[in-house]
Amino acid sequence: MAIQESRSRSDLLRLLTEACELEHGLACSYLYSAMSLRQEPVGEEVRPEEVPLVRQWAAQVYFVASQEMLHLAQAWNLLTALGGTPYYLRPNFPQDTRYYPIHMRLALEPYGEAALDRFIGYEKPTQLLEKHSFVEEIIKPRAADTSLSFRTVGELYNTIEDGIVQLPTAIIGDSSAQVGPDLVDFPDIVRVVDVDSAREAIHRVTHQGEGTGQDRDDCHFGIFLALRDALKHQKKRNPRFAPAHPTLSNPAVDRSEAYGASRASLIENAYSADVARLFDGLYSLMLRMLSYTFAPGGEFDLRRTLGQGAIILMATVIKPLGEALSALPAAQNPARTAGPPFGLTRHVLLPVNATTAQLLVAERLTELSAFSAALAASPDAPVSLARVAAALQRLCNFPGIGLASTHDVPSVQHETTA
Amino acid sequence: MSKAKTSIPAQDTFDVVIIGSGVAGALIADALRDNDVRVLLLEAGETGVDRDLLVWNWAQRTIKNFPGTPYTPSDPKKIPGPEQPADEKDRKNALNVYYDQGNHPEKYLSTYERRVGGSTWHWLGHTPRLLPNDFRLKTEYGRGVDWPIGYSDLEPWYCKAEQALGVAGDDAEWKNVHGAFRSQSFPMSKIWPSWSDLQAARKLSSVQIAGQTVAVLSTPSARNSQAYDGRPPCAGNASCVPICPIGAKYDASVHVNKALKKNAQLREKCVVTRLDVDDDNTIHLVHYKQWDGTQGTVSGRIVVLAANAIESAKLLLMSKSDRAPQGVANSSSGQVGRNLMDHLQKAVLATSIDPVFPFRGPPSTSGIETFRDGPFRDRRGAFRLSLGNDGWSRAGSPYNDVAHLVQAEGLFGKELRARLFHDVSRQVRVSCSIEVLPNPDNRVTLSDLKDASGLPRPAINFATDDYTRSAFGPALDVIAEILRALGATPTVVDRDPRHYSGAGHVMGTCRMGFDPATSVVDPDLRSHDHRNLCIVGSSPFPTCGTANPTITIAALALRAATNIVATLSQFPANASETH
């Protein structure tokens, strides 16, 4: 049972940061596996008629990942409503299983039965815990520890909800800091302005994750169960079926940068390592842009611009880059491919001052754009790198983001790299 | 044939026989099973192969055109409907080898799918509701007729239908469009508008069109924006017409399967040929012919006709007898088969000044509802506008673009790719869809020509009137203004109101009304002439507004199901239904 300790605001903020770490870690875990899925037929491992199936699975996992990102964003709204600020840090991969009270091995693995088993475990509804004897896997609450325990993500949120309800004057954050769909492309995000909306936000999150009684099919738990069945079914039909690239597990570029992940697998191929660096740089920038949107005190227009920009960065640059990395070699030995490291490296949050924040973003985008162009020009470059570089270049010209964009550009300029 | 003379075995005796497994029949079958009613679905088409195989077959069709069709029958003995196009030489006179349209100057241009699940297999998925004034065109504008029910009567059923199908829409945008209030939220948040839509919305927000501000609204659709009812969210496969490869778009096989899981019975490949009228004017016996030629008869305490507006009318007319000399359900009014309607459409293709990246996402995600109602409706038809995400696919893009650049201009290499992207990425489409008034001369009758199984083909007479024709001009003017505001240059625009395409919205032919002298069914969709015959689908529509009909069909069907359950006890199992 979760320890029923009385929860102060500080406790709740800490619990919410734990929720943030989990949602963030889940999102990366799901994204990694979706990015590892192949895009084209490969001999008997992916026959031409199996390609649509593999792409459908990728679409489903991307969808779940997008909902985890929504959950992270929702947790940020909850944080600011309680008087806190958005939190995007998390341990790098592979994570220590003892880092959370639950037995949750967050890791980056290519798509497969093992990965799906883990995903099903992450999303397991609390009510089903007793039915399956996972009790032995659950770390008993640390009696002497003041930290608060939970057995599932759902239970963590329940604990947070209880805490909010019990805390006098829980909601003290400036409601204008709350992020709604007008600021960022999360259509179902709830602006948390009182206890009711806080509970609504939490219910939406747990409903999407573990579902409720009758409704299991459509929640993440149900989706992953169905995906695992489908994979098993296809393997029976085609014993050599291998829908994912053989990526490393928990790749990393540089141990000194990726703090906390001592057991990561280094990407040794020099070119792939550079592309992975680009990935990590973009990923970090995206999080910092999104943090500005969700943090209290920022200037409204820039919050919206960076919010839109972050999503476009994710959709048009980071995603295809991750997919490209899943096909690039990890080392001289061609047995394994690299995979996107999602390495969180040290960096600062963007300052509240809009002019400075915009300058930092513009400079960094330009820098990464030049890096991507150089990588795309390399003889080792896969075809997709050119598209990524072009998309990044376009983002530099996005109204309100680029260095030279103090005026309203009526339309986005698009060029091919023909 | 009177009841006493027939003896139908128990296995062919049902509480309710539903003719047609499209969206109306499927929803009713499912709802009736929830009430423990013994149900038979009789379907003229087949279940066919799995969705995956349908898609693969379509992808490897030896002749590729868009949208094409994946629904080639797996059984060669199919008794076909209108799916087979006319020969090249007959194309001018006939849409397909099934309709008999003689030498009429205008042709009825819409067809349907004969298969389990019906036309929802290939529909686009749009579910805007009819507007309040659509139900009272006569009272408001002195045109057409009024429905015997109003928007408020149907509104709760619209909500239930949206839950059943899984409709994605934006509550704020659709709160009160032309007075169409909503008492419940959409089950899912909207299908995201396309990049192209967003640019259009931005540009239109600062101008006036035809003297008004126009809003670009996301179109409510039976298309998942999240996992719903065990089906995945839309992944933008851009092939809604003719098929959704993942089932994110609703099709009626969903409710057929739900009904089957609840032990409804389905008999496929059964073309119903005749309904018998009993002494007391009830309909119990339903005769059918299977694809392999075998004949069969079933009996229902209540019979539901859900075969689409052309086939339902045809069946009623084929069932002429002494007791029903003008055909079943046609004695009081003579209106069966009359008042056939469609929405008439024109598409304007244009070139945008900036790339808008078509061929991505559902073929249309937004529209303009502004002109669907207004004082002008006393003179001319209303129209709905939709923004296309499918470029100039109606003109053969992108294949034709590549072919032209290569063959005519001799381009290749980088230049070809750059030009191809430049040209196609700027393709836009805006379409108008115009309402049609009921006209007793627009009708389905029985042709002397027979189909492959010996049944009469439908003879269709259809012509537009001034009301509809005079709407094309204003619609095209509005589109021209919109394109100007978007900075898009139209290609050649055909303004001839005789040239249009059908929307695939087959409506009318068994209209609802209070008066048996002028309508076929009452406000509860029961035939005025036969108390236990219920006619659903879009056949009962007295007028058609400018809304895609499916959600209205679904709302009426769910409402009818409730009535059927409530009235079933009035029609006890009788002597003819014993073994």
Place this chain on the structure above:
Amino acid sequence: MGESPLKKENKKGARLDEFLQLSRVLAAQELDVHLAEQYLERVRDAAGADLDTLLDRFQARVKAGDDPVKIVKDRLLPDPKLGPLAKTILLLWYIGGIQNPGSGDWEMTSADHYYRALVWTAIGAHPPTLSNGYFGHWKYPPEM
């Protein structure tokens, strides 16, 4: 005695390289070898010995040191017989089909060719029924 199988194999192999080389110039991008093998066969079926003539002409100029792009532009495309064949090859890569000159219909032979046609990525889209995308991706500019 006919050609030894080995020689035939070599002959096929050699032409594949040449076909691929010409195709690369026509399409100006990297192309899949397996797909090239299948397309080579389709073109052979459609054009027979004309294909050899085309490849011979192309190779001869390549060996002479001409720029491949110029060869296509100045020597192949303007030729009344080789030009249309070169265009047929290019369109096969772009569309996955060969156009019937009478009906204008595109004749395909496999779903794989339909899906891997170059036209879709060239326009920043995807073949209908295989989006490779996720919900909402159409709201953003394409990954290109």
